[in-house]
């Protein structure tokens with residue numbers, strides 16, 4: 001994640017792959033397009049959301065979602081300046097997330113705790129959780145900088161090599177947040193700091209607060225999902241048409257490695273499902289693939305093969321900055337095989353393989 005920005009960051013838009021994949025995002029940057037959350041505030045839900053059973057809310061949500069796929073409907077709403085009186089499609093999403101929080105299954109751990117009543121699951125994050133930092137980040141992928149980064153504490157994974165373990169393992173650290181505060185921070189980043197996007201780092205357990213904050217956000221700025229992407233299907237249904245640009249991790253090419261290093265069961269089927277969903281929904285995706293030492297054959301190659309066959313028009317950031325940290329340093333025998341950096345030969349093997357498959361990686365790696 002902590003990349004050094006290339007000095008020619010602005011010319012990245014000259015690259016045909018970037019232009020092609022991130023075209024709507026670029027239009028938002030240049031104010032020719034509108035961020036989706038602003039459009040969703042103008043779509044009437046036509047339902048009294050607070051008192052309705054959840055099945056009815058989902059039915060309504062899915063029905064509106066289908067209409068959005070109709071380009072003409074989407075364009076008409078987008079250009080319509082009238083503010084609706086009742087609940088909007090965004091309100092409906094917020095209410096659905098609130099209901100999910102009462103038996104939390106935001107992520108695939110599906111703890112089923114009631115986070116609205118203070119119960120905590122695997123991530124140990126309360127109703128809205130905490131943030132560690134808010135700043136303009138110049139170290140993200142070139143098309144994204146300067147990125148308005150909001151860094152949440154806690155995580156739904158337990159990566160033994162986590163380089164941010166002091167943040168990810170201490171959800172109680174940092175500053176307590178709520179949707180009002182979050183929206184004020186996002187508005188400031190976009191309006192005063194000229195951030196090109198609002199970049200929610202480690203957002204999954206905070207999805208409810210983030211989407212709720214969009215109700216108070218005002219700026220036409222791209223909303224960016226920067227996540228391990230271990231989302232439940234219900235969460236995917238809510239966010240897949242809402243975020244403008246995606247920055248998901250795709251680390252492991254099989255379930256065994258994912259379980260051993262991140263304690264993430266069923267990783268492969270869930271990751272491929274979730275990547276396909278966002279690809280079909282908007283396709284404006286930069287996948288981050290962290291090359292791990294000794295994992296070229298079992299992880300990097302299967303991931304690249306799957307991408308080339310199933311979601312070919314995405315950008316892939318092939319990342320070489322893995323270094324031993326956290327438990328890998330403390331429990332050396334157990335993780336001995338990843339207690340080194342990837343070699344230049346391993347990095348070359350991965351980038352060559354990506355090139356042979358026609359993966360679009362050079363513009364952002």
Ligand code: SF4
Pocket residue numbers: 104105106107108109110111112113120121122123124125156204205
């Ligand atoms: S976000 Fe995931 S880990 Fe956290 S309580 Fe909900 S289901 Fe559990």
